[in-house]
Amino acid sequence: EAGVAQSPRYKIIEKRQSVAFWCNPISGHATLYWYQQILGQGPKLLIQFQNNGVVDDSQLPKDRFSAERLKGVDSTLKIQPAELGDSAVYLCASSLDPGGYNEQFFGPGTRLTVL
Amino acid sequence: AQRVTQPEKLLSVFKGAPVELKCNYSYSGSPELFWYVQYSRQRLQLLLRHISRESIKGFTADLNKGETSFHLKKPFAQEEDSAMYYCALRARGSQGNLIFGKGTKLSVKP
Numbered sequence: 464e465a466g467v468a469q470s471p472r473y474k475i476i477e478k479r480q481s482v483a484f485w486c487n488p489i490s491g492h493a494t495l496y497w498y499q500q501i502l503g504q505g506p507k508l509l510i511q512f513q514n515n516g517v518v519d520d521s522q523l524p525k526d527r528f529s530a531e532r533l534k535g536v537d538s539t540l541k542i543q544p545a546e547l548g549d550s551a552v553y554l555c556a557s558s559l560d561p562g563g564y565n566e567q568f569f570g571p572g573t574r575l576t577v578l
Numbered sequence: 579a580q581r582v583t584q585p586e587k588l589l590s591v592f593k594g595a596p597v598e599l600k601c602n603y604s605y606s607g608s609p610e611l612f613w614y615v616q617y618s619r620q621r622l623q624l625l626l627r628h629i630s631r632e633s634i635k636g637f638t639a640d641l642n643k644g645e646t647s648f649h650l651k652k653p654f655a656q657e658e659d660s661a662m663y664y665c666a667l668r669a670r671g672s673q674g675n676l677i678f679g680k681g682t683k684l685s686v687k688p
């Protein structure tokens with residue numbers, strides 16, 4: 464089966480610019496996650512969707528980050544405006560069940576560099 | 579606060595030697611613990627979870643609630659085990675939110 468797809472794979476922008484990442488989860492997976500992984504750290508959850516509703520966005524910096532999952536399938540994560548500290552790999556993951564108890568499958572990630 | 583600690587950033591062993599990757603957690607309730615692995619140029623993937631109590635690729639991990647640990651072990655390391663290993667915790671009743679440690683890079687030398 465096809466895995467979680469993400470694009471772009473790499474992005475370099477200057478601070479204060481905007482950027483958007485896209486994620487296509489595994490077909491039929493109800494739950495979608497966005498994680499931020501700063502160099503030398505483990506992934507940190509930014510937001511979790513169950514179908515097209517937000518389950519947990521407690522760690523999302525809402526003044527500059529936004530995410531949506533229209534129609535309960537694809538998702539986009541946006542940063543506007545970006546700061547130097549946003550340089551990281553942004554991982555998307557999905558799991559089959561609405562409760563998020565099944566295995567999470569990860570995408571390849573988008574590596575963001577903010578100059 | 580929920581926290582996962584992996585004290586070693588890098589662990590280097592020779593092929594055939596035993597391996598133990600340490601993981602300690604902080605959580606007041608009864609957690610679910612996982613080990614994820616990321617091989618070079620590959621995606622992060624689940625290696626094992628404490629609930630299933632199985633051995634994957636020769637690795638095992640036992641949840642020790644008294645010591646709040648979930649160390650990953652393998653009796654004889656292979657070169658293909660070289661990778662980044664992340665320990666993760668999920669609070670029971672939470673809807674999937676994984677809390678990851680900082681990871682340990684395992685290097686198995688020939």
